[in-house]
Amino acid sequence: MNNSPPTSERNILAPSQLNTLARDLLEGAFGMVWIEGELGGVSRPASGHLYFALKDARAQVRCALFKPKSQWLKFRPVDGMQVLARGRVTLYEPRGEYQLIIDHMEEAGEGALRRAFEQLKARLQAEGLFEAARKRALPARIAHIGVLSSPGGAAVHDVLTVLRRRFPLLSVELLPVPVQGPLAASEIVRMLARADQSGRYDVLLLTRGGGSPEDLAAFNDESLARTIAATQTPVVAAIGHEVDTSIAELVADLRAATPSAAAELLSRDGSELERSLQRQRGRIDSAFARLRERSWLRLDPLQHRLAAQHPAARLARGSERLRALQQRLLHRTSQALQPPQAQLSRLALRLAAQHPRLRITALHQAVTHAHQRQRSLTGQHLARAAARLTELGRTLNAVSPLATLQRGYSILLDEHGRSIRHASALQPGQRISARLADGRRRLRVEPEGED
Structure with missing residues (x-):
C-alpha cells in the first residue's frame, strides 16, 4: 500500500531552489571566518581571478579570490605555500559545492603574528586601555x-x-x-x-x-x-x-x-629658555625704573616742604610778623600815652619772645631734622632696590652651567662626548677629556695606586 501523500500535498523544490536555500543557510550561519592551510591547485585564468584549494592532511576547501583583490596580494601564491585567509562561506550553485570567497590572504608566518596582535589589541581596547x-x-x-x-x-x-x-x-x-x-x-x-x-x-x-x-x-x-x-x-x-x-x-x-x-x-628649546631669561631681565629693569620713578614722585613733595621750611622763608615770615607787631605796638602806644608800668613789662617780655634770632634758630633746627629724615628715607629705598637687583643677578647667574665651571669645577667626557658620572665607568688607559671654564684638556686614566 502506498502511504505517500498526494502530489498536490508535497513540497517539491527544484535543484536551483534547494541550492539557494542552502546558500542562504551557509552564509547566515557562518559569516566571516579565518582559515589557515596549504595552497593547492592554484590557477589564475585570463579573467584575473584566483582559484585554489586550502587543505590540510584530512580535508580541503575550494576558494576564490576575485579581481581586483587578487591583484593586491603582496606575494605570489604557489602550490604548497602555507597561508592565512579570511572569507565568507557560500555555495557555488552550478555545481552544488560550498566554497570560500576570500577577501584577504597573507603568508601564514606573518599572519600568525598579526592575528595575535589584532586579538590582543581588540581585547585591550575593549578594556579601555587605549x-x-x-x-x-x-x-x-x-x-x-x-x-x-x-x-x-x-x-x-x-x-x-x-x-x-x-x-x-x-x-x-x-x-x-x-x-x-x-x-x-x-x-x-x-x-x-x-x-x-x-x-x-x-x-x-x-x-x-x-x-x-x-x-x-x-x-x-x-x-x-x-x-x-x-x-x-x-x-x-x-x-x-x-x-x-x-x-x-x-x-x-x-x-x-x-x-x-x-x-x-x-x-x-635651550634658545627659548635664553629668550625667557632675557624677558625676565627686561621685566626686572622695568620694575626698577618704575620704582625709581615712584621714589622721585614721593621725593618732589618733600622737596617742596623742605623749601617751605628754608631759613630765608622762615625769616621772611618772621620779619612780616615783626612788622605787624610793631604796628600794633605803635597803635597801642598812641592810644595810651602813659601806659602802666606792668603792662609795659608784659609787652616787653612778649616782644622778646618773638625776637627773630630765636625764631630763626628754631626754624633752622626743624629744617635740618626734616632734611636728614628725607635723605635717610631716600637712601633706604635705593638700598633695598639695589639689594633686590643684586639678588636677582645672583639667581640668574646660579642657573648657568658656565658659572659652575668658573668656580673651579669641570666636566669629564668620554671619547664620544658623553658625560662621565661614575668612577666605575673609567678604565685604565682610557682617553678622556675635561671641560674647564677656559677650554678642554685631553686626559688619560691611570690605574689605581699609581701617582
Missing part, C-alpha cells in the same frame, strides 16, 4: 628622564644627541634592557616597574629602532602593556619607524613617530 581619558599628561617642566632601550642601539644615540642639542641641562639616565628576543618583554617589564617605583623620573621613554614584526614582538606583549598602564610615571613610547605601531605605543601616555621625535617632545 582611551585618552585614562592616559596621564606629561609634566610641564621635565628635569629627569629615564630611557629604556638597548645601550648599543641607534635609537639611544639619536635620543641623546637631540637632548644634548636642545637642552643640555636636562638629566637623562639610560636604563639598559634588551629590545628583542624571547626574554626582552619580561626584562622591559621588570625595569619599567623598578623605574616607576623609584620615583626618580619625571618621564620614562621606551624606545628602539625599526625592525621586522618578529623583532618588534616584545613590544606587543600583554604583560608589558598592562605594566605601562599601571605605572604612576608618564610613559612615552617611540618604537620602530613611523609606520610601525605596537601595543606598547597604543597603551603609552604619548606616542612619538621616531626616537628623535620623542626627544624633541620631551626637551625644552
Whole structure:
C-alpha cells in the first residue's frame, strides 16, 4: 500500500531552489571566518581571478579570490605555500559545492603574528586601555628622564644627541634592557616597574629602532602593556619607524613617530629658555625704573616742604610778623600815652619772645631734622632696590652651567662626548677629556695606586 501523500500535498523544490536555500543557510550561519592551510591547485585564468584549494592532511576547501583583490596580494601564491585567509562561506550553485570567497590572504608566518596582535589589541581596547581619558599628561617642566632601550642601539644615540642639542641641562639616565628576543618583554617589564617605583623620573621613554614584526614582538606583549598602564610615571613610547605601531605605543601616555621625535617632545628649546631669561631681565629693569620713578614722585613733595621750611622763608615770615607787631605796638602806644608800668613789662617780655634770632634758630633746627629724615628715607629705598637687583643677578647667574665651571669645577667626557658620572665607568688607559671654564684638556686614566 502506498502511504505517500498526494502530489498536490508535497513540497517539491527544484535543484536551483534547494541550492539557494542552502546558500542562504551557509552564509547566515557562518559569516566571516579565518582559515589557515596549504595552497593547492592554484590557477589564475585570463579573467584575473584566483582559484585554489586550502587543505590540510584530512580535508580541503575550494576558494576564490576575485579581481581586483587578487591583484593586491603582496606575494605570489604557489602550490604548497602555507597561508592565512579570511572569507565568507557560500555555495557555488552550478555545481552544488560550498566554497570560500576570500577577501584577504597573507603568508601564514606573518599572519600568525598579526592575528595575535589584532586579538590582543581588540581585547585591550575593549578594556579601555587605549582611551585618552585614562592616559596621564606629561609634566610641564621635565628635569629627569629615564630611557629604556638597548645601550648599543641607534635609537639611544639619536635620543641623546637631540637632548644634548636642545637642552643640555636636562638629566637623562639610560636604563639598559634588551629590545628583542624571547626574554626582552619580561626584562622591559621588570625595569619599567623598578623605574616607576623609584620615583626618580619625571618621564620614562621606551624606545628602539625599526625592525621586522618578529623583532618588534616584545613590544606587543600583554604583560608589558598592562605594566605601562599601571605605572604612576608618564610613559612615552617611540618604537620602530613611523609606520610601525605596537601595543606598547597604543597603551603609552604619548606616542612619538621616531626616537628623535620623542626627544624633541620631551626637551625644552635651550634658545627659548635664553629668550625667557632675557624677558625676565627686561621685566626686572622695568620694575626698577618704575620704582625709581615712584621714589622721585614721593621725593618732589618733600622737596617742596623742605623749601617751605628754608631759613630765608622762615625769616621772611618772621620779619612780616615783626612788622605787624610793631604796628600794633605803635597803635597801642598812641592810644595810651602813659601806659602802666606792668603792662609795659608784659609787652616787653612778649616782644622778646618773638625776637627773630630765636625764631630763626628754631626754624633752622626743624629744617635740618626734616632734611636728614628725607635723605635717610631716600637712601633706604635705593638700598633695598639695589639689594633686590643684586639678588636677582645672583639667581640668574646660579642657573648657568658656565658659572659652575668658573668656580673651579669641570666636566669629564668620554671619547664620544658623553658625560662621565661614575668612577666605575673609567678604565685604565682610557682617553678622556675635561671641560674647564677656559677650554678642554685631553686626559688619560691611570690605574689605581699609581701617582
